[in-house]
Amino acid sequence: DIPIAVWFIVIAVILFMASVGPLIAGAVMLFMDQRLGTSFFLPSGGGDPLLWQHLFWFFGHPEVYVVLLPTLGIVADIITVFSRKKLFGYRTVLYTAFATGGLSFVVWAHHQFIAGIDPRMANVFVVTTVLISIPLAEMMFSYIATLYGGSIELKTPMLWALSFLAAFLIGGVTGIYLGASAVDVYFHDSYFVIAHFHYTFFPITIIGMFAALTFWFPKMFGRMMNETLGKIHFWGTFIPFNCIFLPLFFLGLAGQHRRIYNYNHFPDLATQELQNIRIFATVSLVVMLIFQLVFIYNFFVSMFKGEKAPNNPWNANTLEWTIPSPPPHGNFKTLPTVYRGAYEYSVPGRELDYWPQNEPSEEN
Structure with a gap:
């Protein structure tokens, strides 16, 4: 019953908390090298500059998905509203987000293919880089399938959402080339x-x-x-x-x-x-x-x-559209009750083509 945007923000927060530690450690080590005379990254003292790259990119690549996932959630909410269709494969989209988040921790060294890492290690990261494209491709398929057969209304938010899909697909496809060490x-x-x-x-x-x-x-x-x-x-x-x-x-x-x-x-x-x-x-x-x-x-x-x-200019289902615009202090006068998922559009037998989450059915 939770909107995909909310799920994706939660996953992004987990990714950030799990990945930022090595970056902070690397920053402390770099400070110590520069100010305290240590040699974590200095070859002259037995250190390795590649260690800094590993620490930075171990954070840097999950960070890509920290900023990507909330946007993917926003796009999911928008395309369902303006295509008047239920999100295709809600659970699939959610599972692919978890898979993407997990794989984001094992692809960082594709930024270092010519930095001097062992070519055998490079082969491992080529495989993981290709693997991470699979759940994202499945997610893009679900979004496009959501659009298929929908009553699409090309309002400005929908234009931005569609342009995101088009541009991000180009970025994703070209990333596969860069993920191959020989091509890179x-x-x-x-x-x-x-x-x-x-x-x-x-x-x-x-x-x-x-x-x-x-x-x-x-x-x-x-x-x-x-x-x-x-x-x-x-x-x-x-x-x-x-x-x-x-x-x-x-x-x-x-x-x-x-x-x-x-x-x-x-x-x-x-x-x-x-x-x-x-x-x-x-x-x-x-x-x-x-x-x-x-x-x-x-x-x-x-x-x-x-x-x-009006309170709900897009005829959307999620809870924020059930309160006044702009929202009052505390958002809701009373805690709302959720009766259904966030994407119940064009439900057969219903006069309106949307069904707000807090509106009870006859059975309730």
């Missing part, structure tokens, strides 16, 4: 990695944020955001985003590595064709930044002058 020898530290990173973290952080803000804005402030401005901002962000980072995959394939000060030192990268791609990506970035002014205007104007929002 070529792609490591290249623009291919930059493109892959942004096709994962931009959907997770930016697209997910906009999806959540536009979806829960009426509940937070009691007013509706301007739908036309919302869609202008969406297209003005999503199209330039792809124009920025899709070309970077091709720059990476061409061999362009990161942090180049002067391309003239690398004749193969100083061609006009590759420079045109860089210019195109740079101009697209400027365009995308300009369109953020539309969101800022829409957000603050709607906050004070937007159309008054």
